[in-house]
Amino acid sequence: MTTSVLTAEKVSRSFGPIQVLFDIDFDLRPGEVHALIGENGAGKSTMMKILGGYLDPTGGGLRLDGETVSFADHRQAEAAGVIMIHQEFNLALQLTVEQNMFLGRELTRGLFLDHAAMQAESRRLLESLNCPLDPRLRISDISVPNRQMVEIARAVGRNARVLIMDEPTAVLTGRETEILLDQIDRLRASGTAILYTSHKLDEIARIADRITVLRDGHLVAHAPAADLTPDQMAEAMVGRELSDLFPDKTVAQSDTVLEVKNLTVPGYVRDASFTLRRGEVLGVAGLVGAGRTELMEGVVGLRHATGTVRVMGQPLQAGSVLAARKAGLVYLTEDRKDKGLLLGKSLRENLTLLALDKFTNVRIDKAAEDRALTQAFTDFDIRAGDRNMKAGNLSGGNQQKLLLAKTMLANPDIVIIDEPTRGIDIGTKQQIYQFINQLAAEGKSVIVVSSELSEVMSLANRVVVMGRGFIAGELEGDAITESAILQLAMETRDQEAVPA
Amino acid sequence: MTDATTTTLPRRKRLNLNVLGPLLAMVALIIIGAMLNLSFLSPENLTNVAARSAFIGIIAVGMTFVITAGGIDLSVGAMAAFVAGVMIMVMNALVPVMGAGVPLVLVGMAVALVVGIAAGLLNGVLISKVGIEAFIVTLGTMGIYRSLVTWLADGGTLSLDFALRGVYRPVYYDGILGLSWPIIVFAIVAIIGELAMRHTAFGRHCAAIGANEQVATYSAVKVARVRMATYALLGMLVGLATIMYVPRLGSASGNTGVLWELEAIAAVIIGGTVLKGGFGRVWGTVVGVLILSLIGNILNLASIVSPYLNGAIQGVIVILAVVLQRESKSAK
Numbered sequence A: 001m002t003t004s005v006l007t008a009e010k011v012s013r014s015f016g017p018i019q020v021l022f023d024i025d026f027d028l029r030p031g032e033v034h035a036l037i038g039e040n041g042a043g044k045s046t047m048m049k050i051l052g053g054y055l056d057p058t059g060g061g062l063r064l065d066g067e068t069v070s071f072a073d074h075r076q077a078e079a080a081g082v083i084m085i086h087q088e089f090n091l092a093l094q095l096t097v098e099q100n101m102f103l104g105r106e107l108t109r110g111l112f113l114d115h116a117a118m119q120a121e122s123r124r125l126l127e128s129l130n131c132p133l134d135p136r137l138r139i140s141d142i143s144v145p146n147r148q149m150v151e152i153a154r155a156v157g158r159n160a161r162v163l164i165m166d167e168p169t170a171v172l173t174g175r176e177t178e179i180l181l182d183q184i185d186r187l188r189a190s191g192t193a194i195l196y197t198s199h200k201l202d203e204i205a206r207i208a209d210r211i212t213v214l215r216d217g218h219l220v221a222h223a224p225a226a227d228l229t230p231d232q233m234a235e236a237m238v239g240r241e242l243s244d245l246f247p248d249k250t251v252a253q254s255d256t257v258l259e260v261k262n263l264t265v266p267g268y269v270r271d272a273s274f275t276l277r278r279g280e281v282l283g284v285a286g287l288v289g290a291g292r293t294e295l296m297e298g299v300v301g302l303r304h305a306t307g308t309v310r311v312m313g314q315p316l317q318a319g320s321v322l323a324a325r326k327a328g329l330v331y332l333t334e335d336r337k338d339k340g341l342l343l344g345k346s347l348r349e350n351l352t353l354l355a356l357d358k359f360t361n362v363r364i365d366k367a368a369e370d371r372a373l374t375q376a377f378t379d380f381d382i383r384a385g386d387r388n389m390k391a392g393n394l395s396g397g398n399q400q401k402l403l404l405a406k407t408m409l410a411n412p413d414i415v416i417i418d419e420p421t422r423g424i425d426i427g428t429k430q431q432i433y434q435f436i437n438q439l440a441a442e443g444k445s446v447i448v449v450s451s452e453l454s455e456v457m458s459l460a461n462r463v464v465v466m467g468r469g470f471i472a473g474e475l476e477g478d479a480i481t482e483s484a485i486l487q488l489a490m491e492t493r494d495q496e497a498v499p500a
Numbered sequence B: 001m002t003d004a005t006t007t008t009l010p011r012r013k014r015l016n017l018n019v020l021g022p023l024l025a026m027v028a029l030i031i032i033g034a035m036l037n038l039s040f041l042s043p044e045n046l047t048n049v050a051a052r053s054a055f056i057g058i059i060a061v062g063m064t065f066v067i068t069a070g071g072i073d074l075s076v077g078a079m080a081a082f083v084a085g086v087m088i089m090v091m092n093a094l095v096p097v098m099g100a101g102v103p104l105v106l107v108g109m110a111v112a113l114v115v116g117i118a119a120g121l122l123n124g125v126l127i128s129k130v131g132i133e134a135f136i137v138t139l140g141t142m143g144i145y146r147s148l149v150t151w152l153a154d155g156g157t158l159s160l161d162f163a164l165r166g167v168y169r170p171v172y173y174d175g176i177l178g179l180s181w182p183i184i185v186f187a188i189v190a191i192i193g194e195l196a197m198r199h200t201a202f203g204r205h206c207a208a209i210g211a212n213e214q215v216a217t218y219s220a221v222k223v224a225r226v227r228m229a230t231y232a233l234l235g236m237l238v239g240l241a242t243i244m245y246v247p248r249l250g251s252a253s254g255n256t257g258v259l260w261e262l263e264a265i266a267a268v269i270i271g272g273t274v275l276k277g278g279f280g281r282v283w284g285t286v287v288g289v290l291i292l293s294l295i296g297n298i299l300n301l302a303s304i305v306s307p308y309l310n311g312a313i314q315g316v317i318v319i320l321a322v323v324l325q326r327e328s329k330s331a332k
Helices: A044-051 A074-079 A097-101 A115-128 A144-157 A174-189 A201-207 A230-237 A292-300 A321-326 A336-340 A347-352 A366-380 A396-408 A426-441 A453-459 A482-489 B009-036 B043-068 B076-098 B102-129 B134-152 B162-168 B181-199 B201-211 B213-218 B223-249 B260-270 B282-301 B307-330
Strands: A006-015 A018-028 A032-038 A059-064 A067-069 A082-085 A162-165 A193-196 A210-215 A218-224 A256-265 A269-277 A281-286 A306-311 A329-332 A414-418 A445-449 A462-466 A471-476 B157-159 B251-253
Touching: A006 A044, A018 A032, A018 A044, A018 A059, A018 A193, A018 A218, A032 A044, A032 A174, A032 A201, A032 A230, A044 A082, A044 A162, A074 A082, A082 A144, A097 A115, A097 A144, A115 A144, A144 A174, A174 A193, A174 A201, A201 A230, A210 A230, A230 A482, A256 A292, A269 A292, A269 A445, A269 A462, A269 A471, A281 A292, A281 A426, A281 A453, A281 A482, A292 A321, A292 A329, A292 A414, A292 A445, A321 A329, A329 A396, A336 A396, A336 B213, A347 A366, A347 A396, A347 B201, A366 A396, A396 A414, A396 A426, A426 A445, A426 A453, A445 A453, A453 A482, A462 A482, A471 A482, B009 B282, B009 B307, B043 B076, B043 B181, B043 B201, B043 B223, B043 B260, B043 B282, B076 B102, B076 B134, B076 B157, B076 B162, B076 B223, B076 B251, B076 B260, B102 B134, B102 B162, B102 B223, B134 B251, B162 B223, B181 B201, B181 B223, B181 B282, B201 B213, B201 B223, B213 B223, B260 B282, B260 B307, B282 B307
Parallel strands: A032 A193, A032 A210, A082 A162, A162 A193, A281 A445, A281 A462, A329 A414, A414 A445
Antiparallel strands: A006 A018, A006 A059, A059 A067, A210 A218, A256 A269, A256 A306, A462 A471, B157 B251
């Protein structure tokens, strides 16, 4: 057995009172691909960040070549040859490929930059990865897969001994994935230790030598890849019961309130059609990057889209969030910090922004706004230390509740909630689930877009599953199972590549 | 995940200082002025300061909305010159038709407002519909308006018809209750502006767009329309300021309104509006304009510091205002 380059021993990590990793043992060996898999929120990212020097473990420790090591930051890890490639790239868009590859370690000749040498070296590295890209191109002008290649080439150029890859294929098409996997084979053959994550289990089966499965911060399985089938991996990843976390499902009525037909969001979604009934909770599942958010943003007019959207039988004016709101259709964003709330503004101003016209008769009625805020505090159990505080000073869960309150103030009939419980604790999650259920019971209709399968499965009467850029299928009642959803979500179609 | 609630008490105290800062500065200037020269506090001098503030002040109120919504407009000085030039030419051309009377002056005023709104809308469309950065658009139109007025005047001066001047003159020099019209118009604009900023959906939307355009978009705010409206509003106020300004000299040239844009922006910033948008207050802008005028006035009256250093002192005040704002922010 080869010895490990980088080993994690009994690594734990907490954020405040919340522990996200529990005593994880993990090791990376030269010339081996070790896959780390798990659901969103299982602790994969935290584990990778600890290995890459971005986070400190709160318990346990790391060993590099058998020696105890503690990286002060990721620079130190990189200096030791441990390099992490992020899902969101760390590239300066306005700089060229070559400038990016040598950023922070530019080659010089005397006082001046040695452009010729840097270009030649960049070209050599890219060619060694079978990616003949002109190093003089700007990053903003090259495709996303090529950016991925530049990231890898940069890591190789820094003599990476350990390469940590966070879902490198999430943004790649099938053919591009093949090329990347070939490159990984090549890196493995040259003795690099590779940590690989992906939600695509067939990919894991193809590339991994060993597999470690995390669930809720615990290591639940560790085995040679040959011993696990994709089905077994999925089982290991999920397999938890949260019986009383979710309320009982309500029954949908028969009349259709929303009808989306052949909706195409250029670059993201093709020809999507679905309907929503009164009192129904419709789940939308799919892998990250499948275009779920883009589809919903297209429906409510936040993105340019073609096709028809009918609310209560009436066609909706395209491209107008205001028209959608007036028709009773609202969308609650997954990105509450950048798209949902004005973090520097007061709770009151945030609460009424979407439905401001209801408080305005030329002049804004601030007393009415204040009453609405008091009402929202009780209705949504928002816990604010001070009602004049800024939205940015609320905790994540309370921000989410404020965002819900803001959305509901518009008194919508149809609510689209994108990732309703991202980054919030289990107690608040339960409150939000109950709230969604209550909406449906009141005869409103809810679309829940979520990456957490358990959430979709336990809340929805019906589930629409998206593949990459298309609706792969629909499941109802008892047909809604983990494996059925995963199977549909990983379905590929011939023209699966939707150019970005 | 964000941290839990931070303590709020010290923040409030700071905030108050932040609010009072410009006012305190103005009071300090008035005290200094009174100590240096007895005639400083005379009604004639004070109304003179206010009247001179009016042109920049009217424009600065509009600028407050533009900056609060995350924009900037560098073209207002050139725009004022251009509006003045067009207004004078139209009025002069119509003297043989309409005669030099009140109706023609009213026509001239209408022309000024229409040209101002049109010029502002041009900026607004290029910025919010075509999607070019505000700084670049208004830098471009600044050059365009400036050179257009120079071209219209053929490099010289456009002078208002002599008979018309007599009719138009009272708009600058007369008034009621000892207050000249420019002061009255400035006061009305400031009051309406303050109400609009604090108490209407338009003001709230401007602040939301400036604070985070995406959040505004997702909250069903018509971002492009509101943004365009801020530039059109500013254009209209430039027209209004020009209406008050033309009777003062009765002419326009390539040098009319030079550096007005910088004075207006400086006043807005001194008043506590955040340059990158998201928060604005019109009354602060009014105080900012008065501070800038008072500095010039005091330097003229007192012979301690050369009036030639006026610009330098104004510059120091602007930088100081921003430094103070930033400190109170980081303390939050």
